[in-house]
Amino acid sequence: MKYQNILTNGKVRCTICPRNCILKEGQSGFCSVRKNINKSIVLDTYGYNTGLAIDPVEKKPLYQFYPQSSVLSFGTTGCNMGCKFCQNWKTTKIKTDKAFLNKTTPQEIVEIAKKYNCKSVAFTYNDPIVFFEYAIDTAKLCKENSIKTIAVTSGFINPEPAKEFFKYMDAANIDLKGFSEEFYRKNCMAKLKPVLDTIEYVCNKTDCFVELTTMLIEGENDSEEMIKQQCRWIVNNIGDCVPLHFSAFFPNYKYTNRTATSFSSLLKAYKIAVETGLKYVYTGNITSTETSSTYCKNCARPVIIRNGYNLLKSDLVNGHCVFCNEKCDGEF
Numbered sequence: 001m002k003y004q005n006i007l008t009n010g011k012v013r014c015t016i017c018p019r020n021c022i023l024k025e026g027q028s029g030f031c032s033v034r035k036n037i038n039k040s041i042v043l044d045t046y047g048y049n050t051g052l053a054i055d056p057v058e059k060k061p062l063y064q065f066y067p068q069s070s071v072l073s074f075g076t077t078g079c080n081m082g083c084k085f086c087q088n089w090k091t092t093k094i095k096t097d098k099a100f101l102n103k104t105t106p107q108e109i110v111e112i113a114k115k116y117n118c119k120s121v122a123f124t125y126n127d128p129i130v131f132f133e134y135a136i137d138t139a140k141l142c143k144e145n146s147i148k149t150i151a152v153t154s155g156f157i158n159p160e161p162a163k164e165f166f167k168y169m170d171a172a173n174i175d176l177k178g179f180s181e182e183f184y185r186k187n188c189m190a191k192l193k194p195v196l197d198t199i200e201y202v203c204n205k206t207d208c209f210v211e212l213t214t215m216l217i218e219g220e221n222d223s224e225e226m227i228k229q230q231c232r233w234i235v236n237n238i239g240d241c242v243p244l245h246f247s248a249f250f251p252n253y254k255y256t257n258r259t260a261t262s263f264s265s266l267l268k269a270y271k272i273a274v275e276t277g278l279k280y281v282y283t284g285n286i287t288s289t290e291t292s293s294t295y296c297k298n299c300a301r302p303v304i305i306r307n308g309y310n311l312l313k314s315d316l317v318n319g320h321c322v323f324c325n326e327k328c329d330g331e332f
Contacts, residue, residue: 003132003161004041012036016132016161017080018194031130032095033078045076046134048101050091050125052109054116058309060124060152061245061284062211063294064330065171067304068311071150072118074109075125076134077101081154082189083177084254085217092126093253106138110145120170124152132165139168151208155198156190166202171209171331173245174199178214178221179230187220196233203238209331211243213284216261216269218249227269231276241297241329243280244273267291280329298326 005013010025014034021029023036033045052074057066060073079092086092104112113121121142128135128151139149148170155174157165166172176195177188184192203210214230216222234242246269248261266283270291273281279297287308294304301323305313315322319332 001041001133003158006039010036010039012039012041014041015158016041017129017157018191019080020158029080030082031078031080033076033130043131043133045078045098045101045131047103047105048098049074049076049104050096051102052104052112054118055122056309057120057122057150058306058311060122060150060173061213061247061282061309062150062171062173062209063245063282063292063304063306064211064243064280064328064332065150065209066119066148066331067314069119070117071120071122072109072113072116073122073124074104075123075128076131077126078130079127080130080156080190081127084187085215085249085258086253087215087250088125089253106134106141109138110141110147113142113147114145118147120148120150122150122152124150127153127156129153129157129161129165132161136165136168143168154190155195155202157194157198159197159201162198162201166206166208169208171211172202173211173213174202176212176214176230179226179233180221183221183226187217196237200237203242210238211245213245213247214269215247215249216265217255218259218261218265222261222265222269224268224272227272228276231273231278235277240277241279243282243330244278245282245284246270246273247284248286261286263288294328296321296324296326296328299324303328 003015014021028035035044057071077096123135151169151172181192184190246266250260263286283291292306293302303315
């Protein structure tokens with residue numbers, strides 16, 4: 001395992017993510033799945049997953065990456081983020097006995113994807129950063145079999161492993177959970193800057209197609225000023241054509257006493273993003289045809305009309321708008 005530093009007294013530092021956990025023999029990191037075994041960091045859950053599912057790619061969410069294609073999704077357990085609002089906490093936060101998990105090799109995952117005509121394989125449900133080796137081995141085989149790869153991730157990864165990880169990803173949805181260090185510290189037990197560094201790197205230095213998601217929690221990350229700052233940062237650092245999804249929070253994990261996000265909050269954020277200059281903005285997990293459709297960045301007509309994750313009509317031909325022939329950003 002190359003992303004580690006061997007220290008004194010049998011301790012090893014894991015350098016996959018910015019936590020840089022220092023582990024004694026037999027100790028697991030913050031993520032609960034990367035472990036010091038014989039002075040080497042080992043992925044304790046390699047080959048194990050919490051189930052496989054076939055989804056439309058829009059569920060990741062990716063709206064401009066082969067729309068309506070099927071994706072084989074899977075994840076493992078553990079996470080390197082400490083989000084109090086986690087929507088998948090039963091697999092990310094609870095230490096599950098491997099005896100209760102499915103065991104599926106990378107080759108088997110590829111065969112299942114081929115059997116069910118899945119365009120892509122998605123590493124999701126928990127962050128693939130923590131099952132780095134399992135995700136990369138699977139991604140390499142996917143590429144050999146002309147299957148696309150998708151990472152659904154927080155982007156909380158160190159620069160060197162990020163280079164290797166995203167080299168094998170065709171697309172990613174990166175969670176930009178809020179736009180302040182205070183939000184990340186208080187709600188995620190993490191830092192914002194490494195996430196922004198990852199987003200900049202993937203968007204500007206790789207061929208991986210990126211969409212961003214921000215789950216809005218009322219009173220935490222939905223202020224007009226915070227959303228404006230986030231959208232300005234996107235425009236100035238990665239461009240106005242990176243799709244941005246605003247999704248709704250539902251009470252879960254340690255935030256069961258919070259209120260679910262209203263559609264009016266999503267709509268407010270949507271309008272701010274559009275006014276800031278972002279060309280592709282969406283609201284997710286609360287259905288609205290207007291705010292889940294894709295608009296041509298040149299003539300502003302709808303070129304993909306959706307009702308939630310369902311595609312109702314497409315006015316793209318080979319990725320170009322039928323009205324003005326402008327290329328829509330993404331893969332079609």
